[in-house]
Amino acid sequence: MKNYMYTLLFLLCSFSFIHAQTADDKKQIAAAVTDILKGFQTKNGDLMNKYIDKTYGVGILFKSGGDLGFVLNEEVDFGMPLGYIQKAWNIRNEFPIQFGDATREYDLKNKKWKKEGLFAQFNSNAVNNYADQFLEQYAVKDQEIFKINSNAKNVVFVTLAENTGEKAPVNGFRFVLTKIGGQWFLTFIDVTEYDAE
Structure with missing residues (x-):
């Protein structure tokens, strides 16, 4: 009986510790998402x-041309294009953040999201999935930016799914947050909804 009580106490303490870590992560992620979206909305590279x-x-x-590509930048500079997109697009950023695992679908033909909102997906395999889409001659999995994202437990995929109604090259904004130290x-900004060719 005594062992049972110790085991139960250990499990409860472990659960509390895990819950505290998740709450701290959510707090950090919410602050980062708010700043990154505000920086993008106001074209403030320093904030991002x-x-x-x-x-x-x-x-x-x-x-x-239908192929996935990426460029690695030291920082966000709004004087430079994001990938092949020359014109920075506008976001409203009016949604509260929702934590969950659902993937948001983008309708490429109609250039709009099927469901709007601001979503943060924990334990995301998004970067590994991107790495698998590159042509074999590009050894992206060997690059450090991809290696640090290989463990899904350290990756959050953020989607601001909003339909602006404007003739924007991209609706909304998607990016990856990675836990480092x-x-x-x-670590990544995703503009794959827009094909340059």
Whole structure:
């Protein structure tokens, strides 16, 4: 009976510790998401760049002629194009953040989201899935920016799914946050909804 009580106490303490970690992660992620979206909305690179790890930089994922590509930047610079998109697009950013595992679907033909909202997906395999889509001659899995995202437990995929109604090249905004040394950093921006060709 005594062992049973110790086991139960251990499990309860373990659950509380895990829950506390998740609550802290959610708090950090919510702050990062708010700043990153505000930085993008106001074209304030400095606000976004405080979430970019100087060692790894930020990758921009894009499509050109149907093929997936990416460029690695040291920082976000609104004077430069994001991938092949020359014109920065506008976001409203009016939704509260929702944590969950549901993937948001984008209708490429009609250029709109099937469901609007701001979603953060924990334990995301998004970067591994991107890496699998590259042509074999591009050894992206060997690059550090992809290696640090290989463990899904350290990856959060954020989607601002909003339909602006404007003739924008991209509706909404998607990006990846990665836990590095106990902090959450912006590691990828996804503009794959827009094909440059």
